[in-house]
Amino acid sequence: MRCNIEAMFTDIDAKNVQGFLSNLADNVVFQFANATPMKGKREVEQGVTDFYASIAGLNHEMTGKWEIDETTVLRFRTVYTRHDGGAIEVPCSVILHHAEDGRIDDYRIYTDLSPVFAPQTH
Incomplete structure (x- = not known):
């Protein structure tokens, strides 16, 4: 049984x-x-914690989902809220590979976050 993708993105x-x-x-x-791939839950925990500290918030709107054997491909409109209150929308694709127990053993995110961290223009 695969993990619940929608619940995971709520988290x-x-x-x-x-x-x-x-x-x-x-x-x-x-x-x-x-970024350099992280290996193991401990590295992922630190990387995700550091990333969350760099933004005020985020919201994913799933616009596509395809499942083929052990692989799930997702497409999102993602809105990142900056610490200055600005909101930046960027497209994102995610490729997941599921292990036999349903948990994800390979997780790849394809997006360009440079607009999120670029200086605000007025």
């Missing part, structure tokens, strides 16, 4: 690190955009 949007981690296999490989 992600709530910045619930432990809820998110419960969906991951212990040996997960997690890559966010062009």
Whole structure:
């Protein structure tokens, strides 16, 4: 049985690190955009915690979902709220591979976050 993807993204949007981690296999490989892949839940926990500290909030609107064997491909409109209160929308795709027990053992996020962290223009 695969993890509940919609519930996982509810945890992600709530910045619930432990809820998110419960969906991951212990040996997960997690890559966010062009960052170096993180290996194992401990590295992912630290990386996600650090990322959450860099933004005020986020919200994913799923616009596509495809499941093929052990792989799930997702498409989102994601709105990031900056600490200055600005909101930036960016497209995002996620590719997940599910282990035999249903938890995610490979998690890849494809997006460009540069607008989120760029200086605000007036």
